[in-house]
Amino acid sequence: MGESRTRPQASPRLKRMRRRRAQAARGAAAEVARFLRTEQIGGLVLLGATALALIIANSPLAGAYQRLSAYAFGPESLHLHLTVAQWAQDGLLTVFFVVAGLELKRELVVGELRDLRQAALPIAGAIGGMLVPALLCFLVAFGAPGGGDAWAVPVATDIAFALAVLAICAKDLPPSLRVFLLSLAIVDDLGAILLIAIAFTAHVALLPLLGAAAVLVAYGLLQQFRIRGWWLYLLLGLAAWALVHASGVHATVAGVAVGLLTRVKPDPxxxxxxxxxLEHRLQPISAGICVPLFAFFAAGITINAGALTAIFTDRVSLGVLLGLVVGKTVGVLGGAAIAVRTRLAALPEALNWRDLFAVAVVTGCGFTVSLLIAELAFAPGDQQSRVKGAVLLASLIASLLAAALLRRQVRVRAR
Structure with a gap:
């Protein structure tokens, strides 16, 4: 008979070392998550992913980048045999929209949007900031090939990018300015989500859509009955996402629905x-992984003198550029001014119209959601690349102009 062997027990010293290493690893992970929750870091990570995509797409690695984007995997039977780029668009970006839904729910229930008079100013700014860019883009692109599809692209404001510009350049301005921008961007994104659900759904499979609705109702009921268990909600969220995707409605809509159905008021x-x-857990993942990966696969377009010239000679891409840089500014400022003049809203005492003008300019950072709408509105090809180039260029122009205006406001207030 062989000798029985027992596993040697770790010494107390070795156990203490392992515990310290585990604690150090958890501490490092918590520190990384804390950094990713800050608006400056999230914006810089997003900008870095975009720059990396542009560098690779214009280098000898461009072929490998395109092959990676087009590589498909996933179960065909569940309508989930998607390319890597589609997984980033339909899957990873859903996490971003869950966070957006959570922020919207919080603002509606316990935040600035719960008071209609307080909410009127950012809501009016958001409505103007959607209507004017869409109209301006439509008028500029009207009659050009693809001109009827571009109007929705400049409607959205990128929350992460806009708040990052504000956090970096306007730390000394009144906090109410950030509240105004956050509320406006949330309403703006809600409008963009409705556009995605309505305008970019070619066909609807009724059975999966009804299944998704049933799963979301179950999610909401479990929230109201205070049922615990993160794994249960994770399974319901994944089921809702898969069913919405199978229905033909863009899968990110499921993310917003999950956010809106999550309970936002604490019990005694x-x-x-x-x-x-949930927001505390998802925000670092969204800012550090999901949105940057989407930007990495969406922003990889060819940049050269000819491509830049084409943005200004193609009326569709020019309409998107003007819609974001000019239309957003005019629409947000005009909507807010109409609300104040008609006494639907009041300008916060700590702010003035120059502050709001700077914030109106920064809403021209369309970026994430505008890139998403560009991919939905146009088939892959030169037209889509030009529109994406217009979104990136407009976001760069808007962020630089807004940064200069915000820094000027900081200096004026300091004097």
Whole structure:
């Protein structure tokens, strides 16, 4: 008979070392997550992913980049045999929209949007900031090939990018300016989500859509009945996402629905409500992984003198550029001014119209959602690349102009 062997027990010293290493790893992960929750870092990571995509797409690695983007995997039977770029668009970006839904729910229930008079100013700015860019883009592109498809692209404002510009350049301006921009961007993104759901759904498969609705109702009921168990909600969220995707409606809509159905008010004795806990966990993943990866696969376009010239000679891409840089500024400022003049809203005492003008300019950073709409509105090809180039260029122009205006406001207030 062979000798029985027992696994040697770790010494107390070795156990302490392992515990310290595990604690150090958890501390490092928590520190990374904390950094990714800051608006400056999230914006810089997004900018870095975009720059990397542009560098690779204009280098000898461009072929490998395109092959990676086009590589498909996933179960065909569940309508989930998607390319890597589609997984980033339909899958990873859904996490971003869950966070957007959580932020919208919080603002509607316990934030600035719960008071209609306080909410009127950013809502009016958001409505103007959607209508004017869409109209301006439509008028510029009207009659050109693809001109009827471009109007929705300049409608959206990128929350992460816009707040990053504000956080970097306007730390000394009143906090109400950030509240105004955040509320406006959330309403703006809600409008963009509705556009995605309505305008870019070619066909609807009724059975999967009804299944998704049933799953989302179950999610909401479990929230109201205070049922615990993160794994249960994760399974329901994944099921809702898969069913919405199979229905033909863009899958990111499921993310917004999950965010809106998550309970945002804490119960007596509860440390924090589920919405706060979920946002706390998802925000670093969204800012550090999901949105940068989407930008990496969406922003890889060819940049040269000819491509830049084409943005200004093609009326469709020019309409997108003007819609974001000019239309957003005029629409947001005009919508807010109409609300104040008609006494639907009041300008916060700490702010003036120059502050709002700078913020109106920064809303021209369309970026993530505008790139998404560009991919939905145009088939892959030169036209889509020109429109994407217009979105990137407009976001760069808007961010630089807004940064200069915000720094000027900081200096004026300091004097």
């Amino acid at each position: 004795g509860e440390h924090e409500p589920p919405a706060t806990e």
